[in-house]
Amino acid sequence: MLNKLHKVHNSVKVWGLVVCCACASMAATASELPQVVDSAFRSAENKQRDQYRHPVETLSFFGIKPEMSVLEVWPARGWYTEILAPYLKDKGKLTIANFRQNDGSLEDERKIFWARLAAKLKQDIKKHPDHFGAVQVEEFDPPGLMQLQQVNQFDLVLSFRNSHIWNEEGYLLDVYRALFDMLKPGGTLGLVEHRSSRLSEISSRAGEGYLDEYYVIAVAQQAGFILADRSEINANPKDSKDYPKGVYALPPTLAMGALDKARYLAIGESDRMTLKFTKPLVP
Incomplete structure (x- = not known):
C-alpha cells in the first residue's frame, strides 16, 4: 500500500x-x-509611434503565434516587418509582398517612390540577417501582379493602412479576393485602416485617405471572408478627419508642412479601424 x-x-x-x-x-x-x-534594434522614431499603432495589442488581437506562416502586404519602410520578422524567424515564416521594383519601366512618380522604399527594405533585411532571419520577398502590384503562386499557404495575412489606396485605384475587391486565395482555410486576415466619420447607417464623411468601416467589411465579405471581430485598439477620438489634405495632414506624413504642425502633432496619427476576418474552413 x-x-x-x-x-x-x-x-x-x-x-x-x-x-x-x-x-x-x-x-x-x-x-x-x-x-x-522593445528591442534595441528598433529606432527611437519607430518606437515613438507605438503609442498610436499599438503593435503588441494589435498583433495579439489578430492571433499571431511564433510558429505561423505570415504574409505582410505592402510593408513599405518595414515598420511592422522589423517586429514580425524576429518574432517569426525561429519557428515560423514571414513573407512580405512589397511594391514592384523599378526595372526602368515605371513612369508613375508614386510607384517610383514606392519602389525605392521596397528596395531599401530589401537591403535592410539582407544587411541584418541576425535580426530579420530568412524573410521571403515578393512583389505585389495590383491589378496586374497580385498572384504570388501561393494558394492556401498562409495562416495570417496582414495589411496596415493600404486599403484606401487599393480602393482609390478601383481594385479593393480584387485585392481582397487575391488575399483570400492565399490564406489557408480557417486562416485570418488582419486589417488596419484609416477610418472615416460615420454619419448614419447609410452615409459617412470620408476625407482623402479615409475609408468607411462598414464599406470595408462589406467588400471583405463579398470576397468571401467572415468578420470575426472588431477592435478599438487603434481608435483616436482626437482625429476630426476634416483636414485640407485629409489623413496625410497628420503624422507621420505631416503634408501641411509647418502650417499648423503643432496642432497635427497634438492630434497624433489617424483614427483607425482594426478588423479581423477569417477564411471559412469550407468554401
Missing part, C-alpha cells in the same frame, strides 16, 4: 512538473512579442 501511495505521489510530482513546464513555455511565448517590440 505504501509503495502504491509512493508511486501516486511521484506521479503527481511528475505531472505537476509537466504542467509547470507547459505554463512556463506559454508564458515565454506570450512575452516574446513585447520583447521584440
Whole structure:
C-alpha cells in the first residue's frame, strides 16, 4: 500500500512538473512579442509611434503565434516587418509582398517612390540577417501582379493602412479576393485602416485617405471572408478627419508642412479601424 501511495505521489510530482513546464513555455511565448517590440534594434522614431499603432495589442488581437506562416502586404519602410520578422524567424515564416521594383519601366512618380522604399527594405533585411532571419520577398502590384503562386499557404495575412489606396485605384475587391486565395482555410486576415466619420447607417464623411468601416467589411465579405471581430485598439477620438489634405495632414506624413504642425502633432496619427476576418474552413 505504501509503495502504491509512493508511486501516486511521484506521479503527481511528475505531472505537476509537466504542467509547470507547459505554463512556463506559454508564458515565454506570450512575452516574446513585447520583447521584440522593445528591442534595441528598433529606432527611437519607430518606437515613438507605438503609442498610436499599438503593435503588441494589435498583433495579439489578430492571433499571431511564433510558429505561423505570415504574409505582410505592402510593408513599405518595414515598420511592422522589423517586429514580425524576429518574432517569426525561429519557428515560423514571414513573407512580405512589397511594391514592384523599378526595372526602368515605371513612369508613375508614386510607384517610383514606392519602389525605392521596397528596395531599401530589401537591403535592410539582407544587411541584418541576425535580426530579420530568412524573410521571403515578393512583389505585389495590383491589378496586374497580385498572384504570388501561393494558394492556401498562409495562416495570417496582414495589411496596415493600404486599403484606401487599393480602393482609390478601383481594385479593393480584387485585392481582397487575391488575399483570400492565399490564406489557408480557417486562416485570418488582419486589417488596419484609416477610418472615416460615420454619419448614419447609410452615409459617412470620408476625407482623402479615409475609408468607411462598414464599406470595408462589406467588400471583405463579398470576397468571401467572415468578420470575426472588431477592435478599438487603434481608435483616436482626437482625429476630426476634416483636414485640407485629409489623413496625410497628420503624422507621420505631416503634408501641411509647418502650417499648423503643432496642432497635427497634438492630434497624433489617424483614427483607425482594426478588423479581423477569417477564411471559412469550407468554401
